[in-house]
Amino acid sequence: MTKKKETIINVALIAGLLVILYIMEQLMNPTDMIFTVLKKGAIYALVAVSMNLLNGFTGLFSLGQAGFMLLGAYTYGILTIPTEQRESVYQYFDGGIVQFAVPVAIGILAAGVVAAIFAYLIGLPVLRLKSDYLAIATLGFAEIIRAVFQWDKLGPLTNGSNLLRSYPTFKSVLFPFIVSGICIAVIVMLINSTYGRAFKAIRDDEIAAEAMGINLAHHKRIAFTVSSFFAGISGALLAMYQTTIQASMFKSAMTYEILLIVVIGGIGSVTGSCISSFLFITCSEWILRFLDNDTYIGDFHVPLLRSGFRKVVFSIIIMIIVLFFRQGIMGTKEFSVAGIRNFFVRKSNKEKGRKLQ
Amino acid sequence: MSNVLEVKGLCVSYGGIQAVKDISFVVPKGEVVTLIGANGAGKSSTLRSIVGLVKPTLGSVLLNGKEIAGKTPESIVSQGITLVPEGRRVFADLTVLENLKVGAYLRKDSLDEDIRWCYDLFPRLKERSWQLAGTLSGGEQQMLAIARALMSRPDVIMMDEPSLGLAPIVVRGVFDIIREINRQGKTILLVEQNANMALNAAHHGYVMETGRITLSGTGKELSENDSVKAAYLGKARK
Numbered sequence: 001m002t003k004k005k006e007t008i009i010n011v012a013l014i015a016g017l018l019v020i021l022y023i024m025e026q027l028m029n030p031t032d033m034i035f036t037v038l039k040k041g042a043i044y045a046l047v048a049v050s051m052n053l054l055n056g057f058t059g060l061f062s063l064g065q066a067g068f069m070l071l072g073a074y075t076y077g078i079l080t081i082p083t084e085q086r087e088s089v090y091q092y093f094d095g096g097i098v099q100f101a102v103p104v105a106i107g108i109l110a111a112g113v114v115a116a117i118f119a120y121l122i123g124l125p126v127l128r129l130k131s132d133y134l135a136i137a138t139l140g141f142a143e144i145i146r147a148v149f150q151w152d153k154l155g156p157l158t159n160g161s162n163l164l165r166s167y168p169t170f171k172s173v174l175f176p177f178i179v180s181g182i183c184i185a186v187i188v189m190l191i192n193s194t195y196g197r198a199f200k201a202i203r204d205d206e207i208a209a210e211a212m213g214i215n216l217a218h219h220k221r222i223a224f225t226v227s228s229f230f231a232g233i234s235g236a237l238l239a240m241y242q243t244t245i246q247a248s249m250f251k252s253a254m255t256y257e258i259l260l261i262v263v264i265g266g267i268g269s270v271t272g273s274c275i276s277s278f279l280f281i282t283c284s285e286w287i288l289r290f291l292d293n294d295t296y297i298g299d300f301h302v303p304l305l306r307s308g309f310r311k312v313v314f315s316i317i318i319m320i321i322v323l324f325f326r327q328g329i330m331g332t333k334e335f336s337v338a339g340i341r342n343f344f345v346r347k348s349n350k351e352k353g354r355k356l357q
Numbered sequence: 358m359s360n361v362l363e364v365k366g367l368c369v370s371y372g373g374i375q376a377v378k379d380i381s382f383v384v385p386k387g388e389v390v391t392l393i394g395a396n397g398a399g400k401s402s403t404l405r406s407i408v409g410l411v412k413p414t415l416g417s418v419l420l421n422g423k424e425i426a427g428k429t430p431e432s433i434v435s436q437g438i439t440l441v442p443e444g445r446r447v448f449a450d451l452t453v454l455e456n457l458k459v460g461a462y463l464r465k466d467s468l469d470e471d472i473r474w475c476y477d478l479f480p481r482l483k484e485r486s487w488q489l490a491g492t493l494s495g496g497e498q499q500m501l502a503i504a505r506a507l508m509s510r511p512d513v514i515m516m517d518e519p520s521l522g523l524a525p526i527v528v529r530g531v532f533d534i535i536r537e538i539n540r541q542g543k544t545i546l547l548v549e550q551n552a553n554m555a556l557n558a559a560h561h562g563y564v565m566e567t568g569r570i571t572l573s574g575t576g577k578e579l580s581e582n583d584s585v586k587a588a589y590l591g592k593a594r595k
Contacts, residue, residue: 194458197451197462198462200448200450200455201448201451201462203450204448204450204451205446205447205449207442208448209448210410210430211434211439211446212459212460212462212463212505212509213430213435213462213509214431214462268450
């Protein structure tokens with residue numbers, strides 16, 4: 001299949017998906033669980049792909065994703081709350097110090113830019129570290145940022161430990177899909193460029209990459225900054241989805257959820273991250289909810305099922321995946337129309353071969 | 358004949374331990390020059406410091422008359438010298454073709470011609486163009502490592518122990534390739550423990566011991582030298 005043909009098919013598929021989503025939205029009850037899953041899934045897909053860019057494609061084991069999402073979410077919230085609402089939102093801080101509001105699009109972009117600037121600055125010292133040490137340092141950063149944003153002295157800007165609310169949100173499920181889709185497309189283009197090839201070379205062998213003239217520090221910084229930019233955007237989307245922002249949302253548990261998505265999908269597979277994101281959100285928000293509820297069958301009280309048990313099940317799933325399915329759903333492969341076609345063609349060729357024997 | 362690479366008074370140390378102590382040598386254009394010596398003699402450190410992976414503490418390295426000592430690998434490689442690192446170090450999860458493209462990372466022009474040239478030199482790599490480099494055999498990985506280095510169109514190509522861990526017949530293949538590349542006009546600086554093969558292929562040789570150059574001469578001279586024979590070629594003194 002030629003590249004052009006493949007692009008056309010992919011574009012057609014995406015357009016088809018959007019049309020289906022639109023029709024679903026017109027016909028179904030908007031509070032239906034499926035829309036929750038789709039919205040949150042699209043947002044998590046973006047942050048998972050951005051994490052995969054670092055962990056899977058550049059080999060930088062970073063756990064700062066929640067911190068950058070927090071930066072994005074707060075930037076969006078702070079910049080877009082309408083001026084007439086500020087008095088009530090910042091009721092303990094005399095309406096806050098920001099007394100203007102920007103349009104949604106600029107707010108989202110600013111969310112990414114602020115996260116990227118922080119990433120660049122933190123990257124200067126932190127990216128000298130390798131593997132586990134980098135993970136610890138970035139995790140530490142995320143926790144510090146969370147604490148700082150709850151600090152009372154920053155109240156006029158961040159509203160301290162109070163909620164940010166009343167900023168513009170989205171209703172249609174199409175919005176997160178389109179924004180995430182564009183962002184993921186940009187990440188894919190980066191991965192397929194010469195830069196992406198350099199990232200993968202660094203992942204495979206730093207010394208050899210350096211001997212080929214690849215500037216390690218420069219490329220690591222690019223990967224870290226770009227990844228954080230998109231984490232910031234997904235933070236803004238998450239803020240819109242949740243309709244309120246509180247720093248305590250962005251705990252390290254959130255980073256682990258994203259890491260889980262990346263691992264399940266396959267470290268080094270963009271489509272894997274997207275698929276597993278929807279899978280994960282479907283399970284955690286919908287199908288496995290019953291694990292958290294006390295359940296009676298007749299008079300029999302089902303043991304173990306109580307609030308928090310879902311987390312236990314997830315932990316066990318992580319262990320099983322890490323022990324037995326290290327490749328995740330996709331490994332490092334990508335889901336594509338050509339891939340499916342080849343899969344079936346090869347299969348039928350095999351069957352033909354068997355018949356001939 | 359002009360010297361494409363000139364090393365003068367080069368010193369390299371790792372945290373107080375001096376691995377290379379004030380060595381000087383020249384690599385004339387179009388020749389194969391080899392550094393031989395035992396483990397820990399400082400051969401690899403010399404190559405690594407020339408390409409900038411470690412910074413030399415003292416000394417100068419002239420490439421085509423321009424000082425490159427102390428610069429970043431990025432600027433050194435772009436001036437026309439590359440290193441085939443010890444132990445091959447191919448990018449295991451990239452395909453053969455992607456490996457070649459990474460080798461030409463600093464070039465902005467079209468790569469088609471060079472890829473074709475590499476595939477002509479190494480027909481095996483052409484067959485395996487879409488295979489992941491990690492799945493190649495040791496010998497094929499060594500070929501890929503050499504091809505990858507050639508992709509940056511270097512004037513000088515430095516090879517660190519290309520025979521390491523390969524079967525004797527494969528080693529012979531590697532040296533055939535080295536001669537072939539040299540015949541096509543590339544200057545080669547070769548570091549080897551397999552002194553016999555290296556001296557056979559080389560125009561000039563230097564013997565390194567504990568960070569110093571102790572002997573030098575043409576390949577033939579060195580392979581006939583009694584102390585070299587005793588120490589590196591496994592032949593008893595007469």
